[in-house]
Amino acid sequence: MRPETALISMATAYRTSQLVFVAAKLQIADVIGDQAMTGDEIATALGASSDAVGRVMRGLAMLGVFQQVDDGRFANTDLSWPLRSASGSSVRAAIVYWGQEQYTTWGDLVGTVMSGEPAFRKLFGDPFDYYDSHPDTAAAYDSFMTGASVNIAESVATNYEFPDTGTVVDVAGGEGLLLAAILEKHSRLRGILFERPPTLEKARSMLEKRGLLSRCQLVLGDFRKSVPEGADVYVMKNVLHDWDDNSAISILSACRRSMKPEARLLVVQRLFPIAIRDEPYVRHMIEADLMQMLYNGGRERTLEEYRALMVSAGLELTWSLTTLGETTLMEARRT
Numbered sequence: 373m374r375p376e377t378a379l380i381s382m383a384t385a386y387r388t389s390q391l392v393f394v395a396a397k398l399q400i401a402d403v404i405g406d407q408a409m410t411g412d413e414i415a416t417a418l419g420a421s422s423d424a425v426g427r428v429m430r431g432l433a434m435l436g437v438f439q440q441v442d443d444g445r446f447a448n449t450d451l452s453w454p455l456r457s458a459s460g461s462s463v464r465a466a467i468v469y470w471g472q473e474q475y476t477t478w479g480d481l482v483g484t485v486m487s488g489e490p491a492f493r494k495l496f497g498d499p500f501d502y503y504d505s506h507p508d509t510a511a512a513y514d515s516f517m518t519g520a521s522v523n524i525a526e527s528v529a530t531n532y533e534f535p536d537t538g539t540v541v542d543v544a545g546g547e548g549l550l551l552a553a554i555l556e557k558h559s560r561l562r563g564i565l566f567e568r569p570p571t572l573e574k575a576r577s578m579l580e581k582r583g584l585l586s587r588c589q590l591v592l593g594d595f596r597k598s599v600p601e602g603a604d605v606y607v608m609k610n611v612l613h614d615w616d617d618n619s620a621i622s623i624l625s626a627c628r629r630s631m632k633p634e635a636r637l638l639v640v641q642r643l644f645p646i647a648i649r650d651e652p653y654v655r656h657m658i659e660a661d662l663m664q665m666l667y668n669g670g671r672e673r674t675l676e677e678y679r680a681l682m683v684s685a686g687l688e689l690t691w692s693l694t695t696l697g698e699t700t701l702m703e704a705r706r707t
Contacts, residue, residue, distance in 0.1 A: 390471065391431045393472075398418055404448050437455075476495060484665060484666055490667055493667075500568065510570065524640070526553050528609070538561060539602070541564040544608065545567060545607070554607070564591055564603065566592075567591075572590045576590060598626050604636070605635065607638045612624075612670075613671065625686065638701060640699060640700070640701055646674060687704040689703070
């Protein structure tokens with residue numbers, strides 16, 4: 373491929389991403405179901421423009437997301453199956469999440485490069501406050517994160533040596549998926565989920581359905597200032613990469629102030645690669661690092677960079693293990 377052609381392909385990739393976003397956002401795969409449908413029939417079901425739907429469906433058929441059969445109707449394919457509700461996949465939620473505010477945010481990458489300020493904050497304000505006031509976006513994000521976290525939660529619960537008894541605090545633990553996996557694996561532990569109000573209500577429902585609510589305390593708060601005191605293990609999964617170094621040190625320091633001398637902090641994060649290579653994991657982490665820069669000024673980090681943050685907060689990295697999906701478990705103790 374000529375360099376000019378390769379660059380044009382890169383520059384116009386947004387056209388493909390937006391076509392796929394439309395399919396996910398409008399749940400077209402669910403509308404079609406097991407029967408082929410004409411563009412007009414799909415448009416009627418969606419309450420949308422017949423002309424526009426027909427043209428978009430041609431574009432999606434070109435990509436192989438749907439198939440245009442001999443009589444001109446459109447049918448689902450293996451590629452569209454993960455977009456169907458019946459698939460149980462988190463892919464549709466992820467695509468919806470990527471195609472809305474995140475798409476707009478990436479459009480101001482130049483602004484962030486020039487100013488060093490996160491584009492999301494300039495466009496939409498504080499990300500966490502924004503999610504609180506935009507439940508549809510928050511639901512897409514939560515569904516995406518929950519789907520991506522199931523296997524990681526099980527891996528953490530299995531591969532880390534939790535105490536037989538005591539209390540585990542999940543700091544900014546989302547809907548409680550990780551805490552639930554830990555409590556199910558370790559039946560004599562109790563848990564505290566420390567989160568923001570809207571997320572805690574979702575967690576309450578999930579923990580109750582799994583029969584774990586009686587072993588959990590749901591606590592509201594701001595982890596940059598303080599966390600619940602006196603627990604045996606504190607867990608933070610995918611928290612620190614959301615924040616710049618100073619904020620990350622403040623969060624770690626808040627944990628240290630609440631930790632008993634013998635308590636442990638378990639940080640769960642993917643690590644930024646040492647060498648840049650054309651490999652799927654490296655590409656993913658570079659894109660994730662850029663996303664953190666654009667959203668809240670955070671960053672992905674190497675093991676040594678996490679160690680340095682811990683030292684600055686009065687903690688010592690005592691143990692690490694890279695496990696499922698190249699996620700790393702890092703244990704820290706008070707110095």
